[in-house]
Amino acid sequence: xxxxxxxxxxxxxxxxxxxxxxSDNSTSAQKEKEKLPVKEGSEKLDEVALKYRExxxxxxxxxxxxxxxxxxxxxxxxxxxxKETYAPARMHYERAEPIAEVFGDLDPKIDARExxxxxxxxxxxxxxxxxxxxENTTKGYEQYAEQLMKDVNLLRAxxxxxxxxxxxxxxxxxxxxxxxxxxxxxxxxxxxxxxxxYDFAANVQGAEKIYLxxxxxxxxxxxxxxxxxxxxxxxxxxxxxxxKIGEGYKAYTELTKPEVKQLSQSIDALAEPLSQIGVxxxxx
Numbered sequence: 193x194x195x196x197x198x199x200x201x202x203x204x205x206x207x208x209x210x211x212x213x214x215s216d217n218s219t220s221a222q223k224e225k226e227k228l229p230v231k232e233g234s235e236k237l238d239e240v241a242l243k244y245r246e247x248x249x250x251x252x253x254x255x256x257x258x259x260x261x262x263x264x265x266x267x268x269x270x271x272x273x274x275k276e277t278y279a280p281a282r283m284h285y286e287r288a289e290p291i292a293e294v295f296g297d298l299d300p301k302i303d304a305r306e307x308x309x310x311x312x313x314x315x316x317x318x319x320x321x322x323x324x325x326x327e328n329t330t331k332g333y334e335q336y337a338e339q340l341m342k343d344v345n346l347l348r349a350x351x352x353x354x355x356x357x358x359x360x361x362x363x364x365x366x367x368x369x370x371x372x373x374x375x376x377x378x379x380x381x382x383x384x385x386x387x388x389x390y391d392f393a394a395n396v397q398g399a400e401k402i403y404l405x406x407x408x409x410x411x412x413x414x415x416x417x418x419x420x421x422x423x424x425x426x427x428x429x430x431x432x433x434x435x436k437i438g439e440g441y442k443a444y445t446e447l448t449k450p451e452v453k454q455l456s457q458s459i460d461a462l463a464e465p466l467s468q469i470g471v472x473x474x475x476x
Contacts, residue, residue, distance in 0.1 A: 237358040237473065240405045245356040247401055248291040252351050255284035259344045263337035266320060266330045275324055279387035279440070282317060286394035287401070289371070290364025295350050301343045305381065315339050318382075325384040358406075362470045365402040368395040369463045377456045379444050389441035392455070393432050399466065400425050409472040417465055424462035431458055 258281035265273035285292055285303065293299050300309050302316045315336055323333040330337075375381045376392040403410075403421055410418040431454060435442050447455075 236409055237406075240409070241356045241358055241361065243405055244361055244402060245291075245354070247405075248288040248354075248356070249351060251284045251288040251398075252292070252348050255281065255288070256344055256348050258284060259341060263341045266324075266337035267334045269330050271324060271328065271330055274320070274330065275385070278317070278321060278324070278385060279382070279390035282387075283390050283394035283397075286368075286391050287398035289368060289395070289398060290360060290402075291351055291354055291356070292347060294354055295347065298343055298347050298350070302340065302347065305383070316343070318384075321382065321384045358473055361402045361406065362473065365399045365469060366463065366467050368399040368402075369459055369466060371395050373456065373459050373463065377452065377459065382444070386443040386445045387441070388444040389432065389435055393441065396425070396428055396432070396459075396462075403466065403469065406469060406472050410469060413471050413474070414468075417468055417471065420465045421462070421469070424458070424465060428455075428458045428462055431455055 258277060262274055262277040262281045265271075265277060292302075300313075300316075303318070304314060304316055305318045306314060306322065308314075317340065319336050320333050320340070323329055323336075372392055372395045376388050376395065379386070379388055381391055382388045403425065407418055407422075410421075432441070435447065435451075
């Protein structure tokens with residue numbers, strides 16, 4: 193779940209250090225620097241990063257709102273209301289995970305599964321999930337709902353400080369699919385509620401958003417690759433559509449082994465070309 197080391201590496205930016213000398217050479221060098229042309233491709237990618245930042249912020253804001261509804265239901269003892277809002281609320285978090293997971297201290301508080309952290313430190317959505325579906329109660333979970341709301345509000349505040357880079361997007365898109373193939377397909381993510389397909393769909397949607405933002409640049413660099421990625425996204429969404437019930441999804445335990453295998457294979461087929469999306473940052 194936590195990719196703090198990778199995220200920290202991605203977020204590190206390099207800078208050119210210029211001497212503070214007042215010599216003629218320094219002045220001349222500065223003038224030459226000012227004459228260098230701005231790379232159009234770089235500007236486009238910066239615009240993409242800005243647009244993704246806006247998207248991620250909107251998803252986190254929706255996550256805050258939906259979490260308020262969820263935690264209120266828990267605190268008032270509305271078990272059915274809490275169950276109904278659990279999966280839809282988490283979808284906003286799953287879509288924006290490349291940003292949310294930057295904060296390694298908050299991600300486990302909000303999203304840790306049982307066994308990911310010591311029992312006494314286990315809080316967040318999955319802790320409450322166990323109470324709702326296994327113990328069928330909200331009693332004793334009010335404190336976890338209160339803490340979850342505090343952590344989600346803190347996440348919203350911290351997201352403002354994230355430096356979104358093209359590299360973060362590219363790595364994030366691939367990581368979202370990796371999450372699906374390693375924890376969503378196995379059914380271990382939402383092991384009590386079996387609402388894994390909601391997370392599955394949200395991760396794929398988040399990855400597609402990144403692809404669509406990068407698509408114009410990718411079409412210029414490698415049209416065939418871009419078309420292959422779009423084809424594979426369409427295939428995954430087609431399979432997910434088969435398991436929808438209204439606006440939601442059926443319980444993951446209702447899927448047959450062949451259906452699970454088919455989903456897994458479709459994700460692998462998408463991940464392979466998507467992993468090459470970094471071509472958009474290569475020098476022309």
